[in-house]
Amino acid sequence: MLTRPTPWRTADTAYQAHHGACPQCRAAGLNPGGPSRCAVGAGLWADYQAAGTPPHFLWLQHKQEATA
Numbered sequence: 559m560l561t562r563p564t565p566w567r568t569a570d571t572a573y574q575a576h577h578g579a580c581p582q583c584r585a586a587g588l589n590p591g592g593p594s595r596c597a598v599g600a601g602l603w604a605d606y607q608a609a610g611t612p613p614h615f616l617w618l619q620h621k622q623e624a625t626a
């Protein structure tokens with residue numbers, strides 16, 4: 559079976575659900591370079607980052623296609 563990145567929507571939903579309930583991850587999100595996300599949040603954030611461009615960011619996809 560091929561390993562593929564988590565679909566963006568799934569990664570977003572999972573991270574947002576955790577983020578909403580985790581003060582440590584909210585603090586990390588508000589202060590880049592400040593406090594670190596908790597272990598669970600860091601994993602979810604890595605999945606989110608790996609999931610790529612949000613599918614509704616059409617302007618960014620067009621820009622990326624133009625420079626590819």
Ligand SMILES: [Zn+2]
Pocket residue numbers: 576577580582583595596597598599600
């Ligand atoms: Zn967290």
